[in-house]
Amino acid sequence: PPFSVFWGKMVLISSLIKSDYVVLGVIIMINSAIAIYYYLKLIVFMFLKEPIVKDKNLYTANISMALKVIVGIAVAGTAFSFLFSGAILEFIEHFVFASGF
Structure with a gap:
């Protein structure tokens, strides 16, 4: 957990x-x-x-640069989200209070 x-x-x-x-x-x-x-x-x-195919080039040859950039941004955002958790919670809190919950 x-x-x-x-x-x-x-x-x-x-x-x-x-x-x-x-x-x-x-x-x-x-x-x-x-x-x-x-x-x-x-x-x-x-x-x-065990992997079915042991060719390492099979997985990396079909990856486009756009996909690499998108995955990189998602990984960086996830990895560093704890630095901005206070700001994110304040942003969300505004909408929670506005909804009447």
Whole structure:
């Protein structure tokens, strides 16, 4: 559970249960349990199974420069998002208060 999605789901589910939306909280928990199967399946194929094709050029030859740039921006944004978490939360907080929640 060290990932931010885990903590976000925990806070969301506990808020739903405190607000008497238990059914919605249970639906989210069931959905998360199903998703764990797919996440673990991906990890098994990435790290525990032997690759079918051992040619390293197969994976890098078909990657365009645009895709490399997009993935690089996404990785950098994810890696450094903790530096701007306060500003991001303040930005989101404005919309939460405006919505009446």
